[in-house]
Amino acid sequence: MNLLRKILFPFAMLYGLITAIRNFLFDKGILKSYSFDVPVIAVGNLSVGGTGKTPQIEYLIRLLSPKYKVATLSRGYKRQSEGFVLADASSNAAILGDEPFQFYQKFPNIQVAVDANRKNGIEQLLSQSQKPEVVLLDDAFQHRKVKAGFYILLTSYGDLYSDDFMLPTGNLRESRSGAKRANLIIVTKCPVDLSIEEQNRIKRLLLCRNDKGINQELYFSCIAYDDSIYSENSKIKITEIQDENKLLLAGIAKPEPFFSYLKNPDDVCLTFPDHHHFSENDIREIIIKAQDSIIITTEKDYVRLKGSLPDEQLFYLPIQSSFLSDSENFDKTILNYVGTSTRNR
Structure with a gap:
């Protein structure tokens, strides 16, 4: 932690208090969260940037798109457009943002949309003549206005949220306790030869229990380069x-x-x-x-x-997300959630 970040420690405490109050209001229903009659999977992190959300979203697209009509919904960071935009042949990186445009180019069989207001974005997607059967929310772990049906939390091997602190002293967007909202946690960007002993050590650090005290599934993944x-x-x-x-x-x-x-x-x-x-x-x-x-x-x-x-x-x-082990169990967990949600609609 450099000197400037140490000096900003009081602001980190204030920021942490504000985010804690916000989460409390959503948890108690004082601030309203909206659910949808479609499986919604949110992929995100507690820290700012660099945890591998894009390759994880692409993994989910490859897993789900052969069986379901899939849509991705992103904020469209640094795009030069506003409001809801559904990708089409006239789209480019300036209109959609770089990551959504990458999804659109790589996966022409899915719908790719951007909207900073995720609630409005889902409503717009569901109003299309071709409604998606699954919506993947990119970088939406803190977007509490939408209540996703399934939350995937990412944390980088070299920068675990358990070792971090709130902005601006650290890189956390919210308290480490926010991890309890996740259905499962993935430690990304691991060495391909990460030992079982090291995996167990990390599991102890992360605790991996939700707000009901139930153990969360924990996976380890690496970046596989082409x-x-x-x-x-x-x-x-x-x-x-x-x-x-x-x-x-x-x-x-x-x-x-x-x-x-x-x-x-x-x-x-x-x-x-x-x-x-x-x-x-x-x-x-x-x-x-x-x-x-x-x-x-x-x-x-x-x-x-x-x-x-x-x-x-x-x-x-090109890169892809690759699990060190238990990929079959991960796939089964996701497919079971989507299949059950679809049947119960």
């Missing part, structure tokens, strides 16, 4: 370009693993803020530093950079 990079029209195996000079570019919360996976000592690495809007000056800087070498970026950055950099130079590296 073995190829992709451009608009081509695909290259990473082994073929591992030793070549290249420019690696990331505008995500925690880019170090992305760089480590691809980097050789002569590569140029450029880091930008999460959800960064690339200006003309940024584009010029990237082109100058890349020269004739290939440019590899993340999927999220690719949807914002596509069309601004030469297609033959710009590539992206």
Whole structure:
């Protein structure tokens, strides 16, 4: 904890009090939460950014979309539009935000919508002629106005909420006790060889009990990188370009693993803020530093950079969320919730 964050400790206490009062009012029904006659799964975290929500939402899409009509609903962070927007052929990253536009491009068989007001967003989705059978709420753990039927809480292996503190001293959006609202918890971005002993230690730290004292399911996942990079029209195996000079570019919360996976000592690495809007000056800087070498970026950055950099130079590296174990049990839990909710509608 740096000096400035220590100085801001009183503000963290005040922020914690405000969020605790807000949660109390929702828990007691003084502030109203709205439920819907459709399975709603909320994926979120207690901390700000960098826990792997996007690959987890994509995991759920792959799991559910073969059986159900799926819709995703996001806030659309830093988008240049307002209100409810349902993705269509005219959409782009500026209109939807980078992550929703990524969903739209990768999964054309689902509905992708954005609305800061999640209640209105769900109502708008359910008013469509093609109603979704499942709604996935992206980054909505603190959005108490909607009462989801199932909550998935994410926490990063290297930044567990049990070791963190409230903003602005730490990175928590609300108290650690908020984890009790989760139906299950996933520790993301784990080493692939995480030992059972370390998993048990983390389980003890997180406690993993809901507000009724019932044990919550706990899972451990890692980021699985693709073995190829992709451009608009081509695909290259990473082994073929591992030793070549290249420019690696990331505008995500925690880019170090992305760089480590691809980097050789002569590569140029450029880091930008999460959800960064690339200006003309940024584009010029990237082109100058890349020269004739290939440019590899993340999927999220690719949807914002596509069309601004030469297609033959710009590539992206896909990732997926992968469970270290018990993926079958996770899938069964989600499918049971959706199936039961659908039958009981």
